[in-house]
Amino acid sequence: MSQVLRDARRYEEEREQFISEDERPAFHLSARVGWMNDPNGFSYYNEKYHLFYQFHPYDSHWGPMHWGHAVSDDLLHWEYLPAVLAPDNSYDRDGCYSGNAITLDDGRQMLMYTGMVYETDENGERRELQMQCLAFGDGLNYEKYEHNPVLTADDLPEGGNKYAFRDPKILRQTDGTFRALIANDVKGCGGQMLVFRSDDALHWEYSHALVKNRYRIGLMWECPDFFELQGKHVLLGSAQDMIPDGLEYHNGNGTFYMIGSYNEETEQFEEETNHAVDYGIDFYAPQTVLTPDGRRIMIGWMQNWDTCNLRTESIPWYGQMSLPRELFIKKGVLYQRPIREFDAMRGKATTYKNVKVKDGVVTLPGIDGRFIDLELEISATNPKEEYRKFALRFAQDARFHTGFSFRPHESAVKIDRKFSGSRRAIIHQRRADVAHRNGTIRFRLILDRFSAEIFINDGEKVMSATIYTDISADGISFFADGDVTMNVTKYELKV
Ligand code: FRU
Numbered sequence: 001m002s003q004v005l006r007d008a009r010r011y012e013e014e015r016e017q018f019i020s021e022d023e024r025p026a027f028h029l030s031a032r033v034g035w036m037n038d039p040n041g042f043s044y045y046n047e048k049y050h051l052f053y054q055f056h057p058y059d060s061h062w063g064p065m066h067w068g069h070a071v072s073d074d075l076l077h078w079e080y081l082p083a084v085l086a087p088d089n090s091y092d093r094d095g096c097y098s099g100n101a102i103t104l105d106d107g108r109q110m111l112m113y114t115g116m117v118y119e120t121d122e123n124g125e126r127r128e129l130q131m132q133c134l135a136f137g138d139g140l141n142y143e144k145y146e147h148n149p150v151l152t153a154d155d156l157p158e159g160g161n162k163y164a165f166r167d168p169k170i171l172r173q174t175d176g177t178f179r180a181l182i183a184n185d186v187k188g189c190g191g192q193m194l195v196f197r198s199d200d201a202l203h204w205e206y207s208h209a210l211v212k213n214r215y216r217i218g219l220m221w222e223c224p225d226f227f228e229l230q231g232k233h234v235l236l237g238s239a240q241d242m243i244p245d246g247l248e249y250h251n252g253n254g255t256f257y258m259i260g261s262y263n264e265e266t267e268q269f270e271e272e273t274n275h276a277v278d279y280g281i282d283f284y285a286p287q288t289v290l291t292p293d294g295r296r297i298m299i300g301w302m303q304n305w306d307t308c309n310l311r312t313e314s315i316p317w318y319g320q321m322s323l324p325r326e327l328f329i330k331k332g333v334l335y336q337r338p339i340r341e342f343d344a345m346r347g348k349a350t351t352y353k354n355v356k357v358k359d360g361v362v363t364l365p366g367i368d369g370r371f372i373d374l375e376l377e378i379s380a381t382n383p384k385e386e387y388r389k390f391a392l393r394f395a396q397d398a399r400f401h402t403g404f405s406f407r408p409h410e411s412a413v414k415i416d417r418k419f420s421g422s423r424r425a426i427i428h429q430r431r432a433d434v435a436h437r438n439g440t441i442r443f444r445l446i447l448d449r450f451s452a453e454i455f456i457n458d459g460e461k462v463m464s465a466t467i468y469t470d471i472s473a474d475g476i477s478f479f480a481d482g483d484v485t486m487n488v489t490k491y492e493l494k495v
Contacts (some may be wrong), residue, residue, distance in 0.1 A: 002088035005086035039286070043289055055068030132151035198378060307436060351489040352367070352486075371448065375443075386482070390405065417467050
């Protein structure tokens, strides 16, 4: 093991002790210490879920990337393990970037990741040269492959940008051969997801482009994932520098999914639709894992590149993962719902049925809290009379609240965290389209210490946002402009 990795391991173990439980999310994975971004190598290996992550232990800001490591039995309670990769070789000395994991036939786990080294280009600019590397391990310790890197700029097709060639996702074909789907940027097109093939997982060659952006969704693409789901294939990606298209996508970095059909023989993907994965403020670079019982579970980095350098407060860690979400397709849409393991965290329930909220604010005894799972169904009291607005406020006290509202005539929901403890001019609001009939909409809010995730209409759309409100602000209220009837159930979470 290199000294660089040994130092990182010692540092994270020593410093972790200085972060108390109540400074962290209760059930979302956060950086063990320092900085976390993308989930990496999300896998099920040796009877545990493994989640690695982009990790800079020495600072709560992005820096030379390591791979942090955590394991779990239920995807909700995580145990930190020592970091597995450090930037310690000629091909990754400035960073071990995102990548994925696969189990080999001999029982070892193989990681494929992007090595990054800075170089100065012909214009004298510092650029990130990116190449693909391997490491082999047993779920605890990993050794980098002696012939790294296995894919470099020389392997790129015509026009492929060597400074934007990253985030391999490894796939196994039914004939046992391997594929790696890797994000790249090409002049006149923006992002593309390239397929490389290998018979032995060691020797790789370029095959073809699976999907090209053609500047439809942002510029460069990152972090591909690709899997079969209910007879269709889904491509997940993260796009940089997006421009919104109505309420679809938003400015800056964001996620997208494409649903289509995939022909195993020709290895061509026929795209049918594309949409954002999450319509909130903080969600990026998701990866998925297939559970032993066949569910496809996704986790994303619950942060946002545009705001992560505008901090409200100094904390000894930065960056957390979203709740693990099960994916399924319904009527051509990628639905998400909190994994069913999460139900075991539900404690005491408080339910109200047919509560009228009419032209004003309602609060209900027992409907409050900061570690909660709240289910809400609202509809117009008189189906012939549309209400103008319904709003839920949570994490609320006299000064603070986070808002979620719905305006039926606009068919739009909005999350608003202006009053959620932030002191910076960061993004505070996002909106999304929601189809409805007579103003009927269902949603589910899951609140942890530093986050809110809202699943709309059983997961048809999701909005995630981090919040920084003091935990003492635990009020909840309901507001209607018009006449609304609602059913509400709140579960306290056993954290
Ligand atoms: C996405 C990303 C990846 C890259 C990593 C670097 O958030 O930019 O493309 O591998 O972060 O930390």
